[in-house]
Amino acid sequence: MAGPRPVVLSxxxxxxxxxxxxxxxxxxxxxxxxxxxxxxxxxxxxxxxGKDYHYVTREVMQAGIDNGDFIENAEFSGNMYGTSKAAVQDVQAKNLICILDIDMQGVRNIKGTNLNPIYISIQPPSIEILEKRLRDRKTESEESLQKRLHAAKVEMEFSKEPGAFDVIIVNDSLEDAYGQLKNALLEATFLEKVQK
Structure with missing residues:
Protein backbone atom coordinates (compact mmCIF):
# COMPACT_ATOMS: atom_id res chain seq x y z
CA MET A 1 0.00 0.00 0.00
CA ALA A 2 1.30 3.42 -0.95
CA GLY A 3 1.48 6.40 1.36
CA PRO A 4 3.23 7.11 4.65
CA ARG A 5 4.22 4.16 6.82
CA PRO A 6 1.29 3.16 9.06
CA VAL A 7 1.43 2.77 12.84
CA VAL A 8 0.13 -0.29 14.70
CA LEU A 9 -0.95 0.45 18.26
CA SER A 10 -1.50 -2.66 20.34
CA GLY A 50 -18.36 4.37 11.27
CA LYS A 51 -16.51 6.36 13.93
CA ASP A 52 -15.60 3.87 16.66
CA TYR A 53 -16.18 0.71 14.60
CA HIS A 54 -18.02 -0.47 11.54
CA TYR A 55 -20.64 -2.68 13.23
CA VAL A 56 -21.52 -5.57 10.94
CA THR A 57 -23.08 -9.02 11.10
CA ARG A 58 -20.95 -12.15 11.35
CA GLU A 59 -22.05 -13.09 7.81
CA VAL A 60 -20.93 -9.76 6.32
CA MET A 61 -17.61 -9.92 8.15
CA GLN A 62 -16.95 -13.54 7.16
CA ALA A 63 -17.75 -12.76 3.51
CA GLY A 64 -15.21 -9.89 3.59
CA ILE A 65 -12.56 -12.14 5.14
CA ASP A 66 -13.26 -14.85 2.55
CA ASN A 67 -12.91 -12.24 -0.23
CA GLY A 68 -9.50 -11.13 1.10
CA ASP A 69 -10.81 -7.67 2.03
CA PHE A 70 -9.13 -7.71 5.46
CA ILE A 71 -5.49 -7.09 6.38
CA GLU A 72 -6.04 -8.78 9.73
CA ASN A 73 -8.86 -10.27 11.73
CA ALA A 74 -9.29 -11.92 15.09
CA GLU A 75 -11.99 -13.29 17.33
CA PHE A 76 -12.39 -12.45 21.01
CA SER A 77 -15.21 -13.36 23.41
CA GLY A 78 -17.34 -14.62 20.54
CA ASN A 79 -17.00 -11.39 18.54
CA MET A 80 -15.03 -10.87 15.35
CA TYR A 81 -12.75 -7.86 14.83
CA GLY A 82 -10.76 -6.86 11.76
CA THR A 83 -9.07 -4.15 9.73
CA SER A 84 -10.15 -3.88 6.13
CA LYS A 85 -7.79 -2.83 3.35
CA ALA A 86 -10.34 -0.14 2.43
CA ALA A 87 -10.21 1.38 5.95
CA VAL A 88 -6.43 1.83 5.68
CA GLN A 89 -6.66 3.10 2.08
CA ASP A 90 -9.31 5.67 3.13
CA VAL A 91 -6.84 7.19 5.62
CA GLN A 92 -3.88 7.03 3.22
CA ALA A 93 -5.96 8.67 0.46
CA LYS A 94 -6.17 11.75 2.72
CA ASN A 95 -2.33 11.69 2.90
CA LEU A 96 -2.48 10.93 6.61
CA ILE A 97 -0.41 8.45 8.61
CA CYS A 98 -2.79 5.59 9.30
CA ILE A 99 -3.04 4.31 12.87
CA LEU A 100 -4.40 0.81 13.45
CA ASP A 101 -5.59 -0.20 16.93
CA ILE A 102 -5.30 -3.99 16.99
CA ASP A 103 -4.70 -6.90 19.32
CA MET A 104 -1.87 -9.43 19.48
CA GLN A 105 -3.51 -11.76 16.92
CA GLY A 106 -3.75 -8.81 14.55
CA VAL A 107 -0.09 -7.90 15.09
CA ARG A 108 0.92 -11.45 14.21
CA ASN A 109 -1.28 -11.35 11.09
CA ILE A 110 0.12 -8.00 9.93
CA LYS A 111 3.71 -9.21 10.36
CA GLY A 112 2.90 -11.61 7.51
CA THR A 113 1.86 -8.79 5.13
CA ASN A 114 3.74 -6.09 3.21
CA LEU A 115 2.21 -3.27 5.30
CA ASN A 116 5.53 -2.58 7.14
CA PRO A 117 4.13 -0.47 9.99
CA ILE A 118 5.78 0.94 13.10
CA TYR A 119 4.71 -1.36 15.96
CA ILE A 120 3.94 0.32 19.30
CA SER A 121 2.73 -1.56 22.38
CA ILE A 122 0.80 0.27 25.11
CA GLN A 123 1.09 -1.66 28.39
CA PRO A 124 -0.50 -1.18 31.81
CA PRO A 125 1.88 -0.74 34.78
CA SER A 126 0.64 -4.05 36.23
CA ILE A 127 -2.11 -6.63 35.83
CA GLU A 128 -3.64 -5.37 39.12
CA ILE A 129 -3.95 -1.81 37.81
CA LEU A 130 -5.37 -3.14 34.56
CA GLU A 131 -8.00 -5.13 36.48
CA LYS A 132 -9.01 -1.99 38.41
CA ARG A 133 -9.32 0.01 35.16
CA LEU A 134 -11.49 -2.69 33.58
CA ARG A 135 -13.70 -2.98 36.69
CA ASP A 136 -14.09 0.82 36.83
CA ARG A 137 -15.46 0.77 33.26
CA LYS A 138 -18.42 -1.35 34.45
CA THR A 139 -18.94 -2.65 30.90
CA GLU A 140 -17.94 -6.30 31.48
CA SER A 141 -19.51 -9.32 33.10
CA GLU A 142 -17.19 -11.13 35.54
CA GLU A 143 -16.65 -13.90 32.97
CA SER A 144 -15.80 -11.39 30.23
CA LEU A 145 -13.49 -9.51 32.61
CA GLN A 146 -11.60 -12.71 33.47
CA LYS A 147 -11.20 -13.48 29.73
CA ARG A 148 -9.81 -9.98 29.15
CA LEU A 149 -7.37 -10.34 32.06
CA HIS A 150 -6.18 -13.71 30.76
CA ALA A 151 -5.73 -12.22 27.26
CA ALA A 152 -3.89 -9.25 28.82
CA LYS A 153 -1.38 -11.56 30.54
CA VAL A 154 -0.71 -13.29 27.22
CA GLU A 155 -0.35 -9.93 25.40
CA MET A 156 1.98 -8.58 28.08
CA GLU A 157 4.21 -11.64 27.65
CA PHE A 158 4.05 -11.33 23.83
CA SER A 159 5.22 -7.70 24.04
CA LYS A 160 8.47 -8.95 25.64
CA GLU A 161 9.34 -11.14 22.63
CA PRO A 162 12.35 -9.72 20.74
CA GLY A 163 11.22 -7.92 17.58
CA ALA A 164 7.52 -8.01 18.45
CA PHE A 165 7.35 -4.21 18.86
CA ASP A 166 9.50 -1.23 17.90
CA VAL A 167 8.41 0.73 20.98
CA ILE A 168 6.85 -0.30 24.32
CA ILE A 169 5.13 2.38 26.41
CA VAL A 170 3.97 1.68 29.97
CA ASN A 171 0.88 3.79 30.62
CA ASP A 172 1.15 4.60 34.33
CA SER A 173 0.39 8.29 33.73
CA LEU A 174 -1.64 9.43 30.73
CA GLU A 175 0.47 12.56 30.18
CA ASP A 176 3.78 10.67 30.38
CA ALA A 177 2.53 7.90 28.09
CA TYR A 178 1.20 10.48 25.63
CA GLY A 179 4.56 12.28 25.60
CA GLN A 180 6.35 8.99 24.92
CA LEU A 181 3.91 8.13 22.14
CA LYS A 182 4.39 11.52 20.45
CA ASN A 183 8.18 11.25 20.74
CA ALA A 184 8.20 7.72 19.30
CA LEU A 185 6.04 8.78 16.36
CA LEU A 186 7.99 11.97 15.69
CA GLU A 187 11.26 10.03 15.76
CA ALA A 188 9.94 7.26 13.51
CA THR A 189 8.40 9.61 10.93
CA PHE A 190 11.46 11.88 11.01
CA LEU A 191 13.82 8.94 10.43
CA GLU A 192 11.62 7.72 7.58
CA LYS A 193 11.80 11.13 5.86
CA VAL A 194 15.58 11.34 6.37
CA GLN A 195 16.09 7.88 4.86
CA LYS A 196 14.14 8.77 1.68
Whole structure:
Protein backbone atom coordinates (compact mmCIF):
# COMPACT_ATOMS: atom_id res chain seq x y z
CA MET A 1 0.00 0.00 0.00
CA ALA A 2 1.30 3.42 -0.95
CA GLY A 3 1.48 6.40 1.36
CA PRO A 4 3.23 7.11 4.65
CA ARG A 5 4.22 4.16 6.82
CA PRO A 6 1.29 3.16 9.06
CA VAL A 7 1.43 2.77 12.84
CA VAL A 8 0.13 -0.29 14.70
CA LEU A 9 -0.95 0.45 18.26
CA SER A 10 -1.50 -2.66 20.34
CA UNK A 11 -1.89 -3.68 23.95
CA UNK A 12 -4.40 -5.17 26.35
CA UNK A 13 -7.94 -3.86 26.66
CA UNK A 14 -7.84 -1.20 29.40
CA UNK A 15 -4.19 -0.23 28.82
CA UNK A 16 -5.28 3.16 27.47
CA UNK A 17 -4.82 2.72 23.70
CA UNK A 18 -8.13 4.35 22.76
CA UNK A 19 -7.62 7.31 25.10
CA UNK A 20 -4.10 7.93 23.78
CA UNK A 21 -5.24 7.50 20.19
CA UNK A 22 -8.13 9.97 20.55
CA UNK A 23 -5.78 12.50 22.17
CA UNK A 24 -3.23 12.09 19.37
CA UNK A 25 -5.78 12.44 16.57
CA UNK A 26 -7.40 15.44 18.25
CA UNK A 27 -4.04 17.24 18.48
CA UNK A 28 -2.66 16.10 15.11
CA UNK A 29 -5.73 15.57 12.92
CA UNK A 30 -3.82 16.87 9.89
CA UNK A 31 -1.07 14.25 10.38
CA UNK A 32 -2.70 11.06 11.67
CA UNK A 33 -5.88 9.24 10.74
CA UNK A 34 -7.57 6.36 12.52
CA UNK A 35 -8.35 3.18 10.65
CA UNK A 36 -11.90 2.26 11.70
CA UNK A 37 -12.04 -1.48 12.37
CA UNK A 38 -14.98 -3.79 11.74
CA UNK A 39 -16.60 -5.80 14.52
CA UNK A 40 -19.55 -8.08 15.07
CA UNK A 41 -19.99 -6.95 18.70
CA UNK A 42 -22.75 -4.58 19.74
CA UNK A 43 -21.89 -0.90 20.23
CA UNK A 44 -21.15 0.25 23.79
CA UNK A 45 -22.97 3.34 25.08
CA UNK A 46 -21.66 6.43 23.28
CA UNK A 47 -20.02 4.54 20.40
CA UNK A 48 -20.94 5.47 16.84
CA UNK A 49 -21.06 3.28 13.73
CA GLY A 50 -18.36 4.37 11.27
CA LYS A 51 -16.51 6.36 13.93
CA ASP A 52 -15.60 3.87 16.66
CA TYR A 53 -16.18 0.71 14.60
CA HIS A 54 -18.02 -0.47 11.54
CA TYR A 55 -20.64 -2.68 13.23
CA VAL A 56 -21.52 -5.57 10.94
CA THR A 57 -23.08 -9.02 11.10
CA ARG A 58 -20.95 -12.15 11.35
CA GLU A 59 -22.05 -13.09 7.81
CA VAL A 60 -20.93 -9.76 6.32
CA MET A 61 -17.61 -9.92 8.15
CA GLN A 62 -16.95 -13.54 7.16
CA ALA A 63 -17.75 -12.76 3.51
CA GLY A 64 -15.21 -9.89 3.59
CA ILE A 65 -12.56 -12.14 5.14
CA ASP A 66 -13.26 -14.85 2.55
CA ASN A 67 -12.91 -12.24 -0.23
CA GLY A 68 -9.50 -11.13 1.10
CA ASP A 69 -10.81 -7.67 2.03
CA PHE A 70 -9.13 -7.71 5.46
CA ILE A 71 -5.49 -7.09 6.38
CA GLU A 72 -6.04 -8.78 9.73
CA ASN A 73 -8.86 -10.27 11.73
CA ALA A 74 -9.29 -11.92 15.09
CA GLU A 75 -11.99 -13.29 17.33
CA PHE A 76 -12.39 -12.45 21.01
CA SER A 77 -15.21 -13.36 23.41
CA GLY A 78 -17.34 -14.62 20.54
CA ASN A 79 -17.00 -11.39 18.54
CA MET A 80 -15.03 -10.87 15.35
CA TYR A 81 -12.75 -7.86 14.83
CA GLY A 82 -10.76 -6.86 11.76
CA THR A 83 -9.07 -4.15 9.73
CA SER A 84 -10.15 -3.88 6.13
CA LYS A 85 -7.79 -2.83 3.35
CA ALA A 86 -10.34 -0.14 2.43
CA ALA A 87 -10.21 1.38 5.95
CA VAL A 88 -6.43 1.83 5.68
CA GLN A 89 -6.66 3.10 2.08
CA ASP A 90 -9.31 5.67 3.13
CA VAL A 91 -6.84 7.19 5.62
CA GLN A 92 -3.88 7.03 3.22
CA ALA A 93 -5.96 8.67 0.46
CA LYS A 94 -6.17 11.75 2.72
CA ASN A 95 -2.33 11.69 2.90
CA LEU A 96 -2.48 10.93 6.61
CA ILE A 97 -0.41 8.45 8.61
CA CYS A 98 -2.79 5.59 9.30
CA ILE A 99 -3.04 4.31 12.87
CA LEU A 100 -4.40 0.81 13.45
CA ASP A 101 -5.59 -0.20 16.93
CA ILE A 102 -5.30 -3.99 16.99
CA ASP A 103 -4.70 -6.90 19.32
CA MET A 104 -1.87 -9.43 19.48
CA GLN A 105 -3.51 -11.76 16.92
CA GLY A 106 -3.75 -8.81 14.55
CA VAL A 107 -0.09 -7.90 15.09
CA ARG A 108 0.92 -11.45 14.21
CA ASN A 109 -1.28 -11.35 11.09
CA ILE A 110 0.12 -8.00 9.93
CA LYS A 111 3.71 -9.21 10.36
CA GLY A 112 2.90 -11.61 7.51
CA THR A 113 1.86 -8.79 5.13
CA ASN A 114 3.74 -6.09 3.21
CA LEU A 115 2.21 -3.27 5.30
CA ASN A 116 5.53 -2.58 7.14
CA PRO A 117 4.13 -0.47 9.99
CA ILE A 118 5.78 0.94 13.10
CA TYR A 119 4.71 -1.36 15.96
CA ILE A 120 3.94 0.32 19.30
CA SER A 121 2.73 -1.56 22.38
CA ILE A 122 0.80 0.27 25.11
CA GLN A 123 1.09 -1.66 28.39
CA PRO A 124 -0.50 -1.18 31.81
CA PRO A 125 1.88 -0.74 34.78
CA SER A 126 0.64 -4.05 36.23
CA ILE A 127 -2.11 -6.63 35.83
CA GLU A 128 -3.64 -5.37 39.12
CA ILE A 129 -3.95 -1.81 37.81
CA LEU A 130 -5.37 -3.14 34.56
CA GLU A 131 -8.00 -5.13 36.48
CA LYS A 132 -9.01 -1.99 38.41
CA ARG A 133 -9.32 0.01 35.16
CA LEU A 134 -11.49 -2.69 33.58
CA ARG A 135 -13.70 -2.98 36.69
CA ASP A 136 -14.09 0.82 36.83
CA ARG A 137 -15.46 0.77 33.26
CA LYS A 138 -18.42 -1.35 34.45
CA THR A 139 -18.94 -2.65 30.90
CA GLU A 140 -17.94 -6.30 31.48
CA SER A 141 -19.51 -9.32 33.10
CA GLU A 142 -17.19 -11.13 35.54
CA GLU A 143 -16.65 -13.90 32.97
CA SER A 144 -15.80 -11.39 30.23
CA LEU A 145 -13.49 -9.51 32.61
CA GLN A 146 -11.60 -12.71 33.47
CA LYS A 147 -11.20 -13.48 29.73
CA ARG A 148 -9.81 -9.98 29.15
CA LEU A 149 -7.37 -10.34 32.06
CA HIS A 150 -6.18 -13.71 30.76
CA ALA A 151 -5.73 -12.22 27.26
CA ALA A 152 -3.89 -9.25 28.82
CA LYS A 153 -1.38 -11.56 30.54
CA VAL A 154 -0.71 -13.29 27.22
CA GLU A 155 -0.35 -9.93 25.40
CA MET A 156 1.98 -8.58 28.08
CA GLU A 157 4.21 -11.64 27.65
CA PHE A 158 4.05 -11.33 23.83
CA SER A 159 5.22 -7.70 24.04
CA LYS A 160 8.47 -8.95 25.64
CA GLU A 161 9.34 -11.14 22.63
CA PRO A 162 12.35 -9.72 20.74
CA GLY A 163 11.22 -7.92 17.58
CA ALA A 164 7.52 -8.01 18.45
CA PHE A 165 7.35 -4.21 18.86
CA ASP A 166 9.50 -1.23 17.90
CA VAL A 167 8.41 0.73 20.98
CA ILE A 168 6.85 -0.30 24.32
CA ILE A 169 5.13 2.38 26.41
CA VAL A 170 3.97 1.68 29.97
CA ASN A 171 0.88 3.79 30.62
CA ASP A 172 1.15 4.60 34.33
CA SER A 173 0.39 8.29 33.73
CA LEU A 174 -1.64 9.43 30.73
CA GLU A 175 0.47 12.56 30.18
CA ASP A 176 3.78 10.67 30.38
CA ALA A 177 2.53 7.90 28.09
CA TYR A 178 1.20 10.48 25.63
CA GLY A 179 4.56 12.28 25.60
CA GLN A 180 6.35 8.99 24.92
CA LEU A 181 3.91 8.13 22.14
CA LYS A 182 4.39 11.52 20.45
CA ASN A 183 8.18 11.25 20.74
CA ALA A 184 8.20 7.72 19.30
CA LEU A 185 6.04 8.78 16.36
CA LEU A 186 7.99 11.97 15.69
CA GLU A 187 11.26 10.03 15.76
CA ALA A 188 9.94 7.26 13.51
CA THR A 189 8.40 9.61 10.93
CA PHE A 190 11.46 11.88 11.01
CA LEU A 191 13.82 8.94 10.43
CA GLU A 192 11.62 7.72 7.58
CA LYS A 193 11.80 11.13 5.86
CA VAL A 194 15.58 11.34 6.37
CA GLN A 195 16.09 7.88 4.86
CA LYS A 196 14.14 8.77 1.68
Missing amino acids: GPSGAGKSTLLKKLIKEYDSVFGFSVSHTTRNPRPGEEN
